[in-house]
Amino acid sequence: MQHTPITPCSLKEVHTANCGFISLIGIVKLNVQIHHIDTQVDAYVTHDLICPMILGRDWIQNNYVNINFYTNRIYLFNGLTSTALLFKLFRDPVIMSLSHDIVIPPFHTKFLYDHVLIKSLDNTLFTPNVALQRTRMVLIPHSLLHIRNNRGVISVINNTRHSTMISRNTPLGCISSSTTTADINVISTSSMDSSYFSLPSISLLSCTHCNCCNKDLTITTNTISSLVEHIDDPVKKMKVYIVLHRYSSLFDDSCLQGITCKPQNAINTGSHSPVAEHPRRVSHLNRQVINTEVQKMLNNTMIEPSNSPLIAPFSVHRATENVGVSVHRTLNISGRCPPCH
Structure with a gap:
């Protein structure tokens, strides 16, 4: 060029x-x-x-x-x-799969000799597997290949800080004819x-x-x-x-520094992991009471929805004379409430 x-x-x-x-x-x-x-x-x-x-x-x-x-x-x-x-291709594509297990070190590029059900073909277009790129966080570029003895050579780029493993027989993409004029x-x-x-x-x-x-x-x-x-x-x-x-x-390399924003209004859950632990099981009747009281508090602006990625530890129950709050996990609800009596 x-x-x-x-x-x-x-x-x-x-x-x-x-x-x-x-x-x-x-x-x-x-x-x-x-x-x-x-x-x-x-x-x-x-x-x-x-x-x-x-x-x-x-x-x-x-x-x-x-x-x-x-x-x-x-x-x-x-x-x-x-x-x-x-440009559009009119022939049915053929899947190219990985012939053996590979491990790609951080910030490395590997050239792979992969298996395809075509004996020999020139100027074939390789289209990568999008799902594989998203799950394994690798870059597999489109390329024009020459197939020889049922094998073609493609490159896989690992631009992360950790090693990536791809198992044998993983579909890497598909092979199509590139002779169509466009x-x-x-x-x-x-x-x-x-x-x-x-x-x-x-x-x-x-x-x-x-x-x-x-x-x-x-x-x-x-x-x-x-x-x-x-x-x-x-x-x-x-x-x-x-x-x-x-x-x-x-x-896309438009994010120069990556995502550096810290979560706002994050709630300290102490020793209770908000992701690993499931909410305490309650009966259907109690759940209806809780949802009703939470909706009342939302309408009275006593609590408000949280943008935090954590799960806020709040639950509502009835007391003798007032409404109080005890520990229970409800997704994305945080705020201030009157003390329990």
Whole structure:
């Protein structure tokens, strides 16, 4: 892929939501041509990480882009032109499974020789198992494979602080034919003047706000050229870029510091674990009495719902002359009550 020289950026590394980190080489401006319209996109450059999409929020806003997954197209300038987002395959996919147990160390990438029910096939598209990526917290990129002797090679990335084990015969994804023709985005080879970069634009893309809290962080886009450098055909290489749009949430690195918010109004439960212990069993009649009294206290603003992730230790019972509170676990109820008599 031809591009302008990479410009150093003030942001050297970003932290992912799963406590990993990504080192940034710099920033580069790419020229993306969609039919007769030329557009430009700024992309962060990394060593070996796939990206969810090469088009960030700044590109979407400047070009009035609408990404429609129902029609499978990207629309520019309110429908002035459009192009296919994800190309469709018409052959039934074949499952690729793991041939043996593996353990991936923290912050490591492993290349796996996996089994597939195809003897030999060139230029096949591998689509990863989304459920496996979510449960094992690993990244499995899309790739174009050459199947030889019922085996293909894929990469699995563990970007967490702990080892991850994947058992034998686990479905890693599926293999499909990639010979279907599709109209896709084309990256122009025209060169640009590197002096176009300005300090304000770089500082905007190097925002350090916590996206988990204020949603003000510009979407970070990363190059994946190192992962697809073995693909000689530029059209097939671009197909791999486009298919990553579908799984953008798996590669979201917008939370630079992770989730650092502390739970508000947390209740100290002492030696009683709010998660491990079940509530004390009561009869149906007593439960109705409790629910009625709790609703009265809620209506009188004596207690209020809590946003705490813990289970508040409250229960209501009738006394001789007043309503009191004793220990019982009710989900998300906390507040102040008159003392028991």
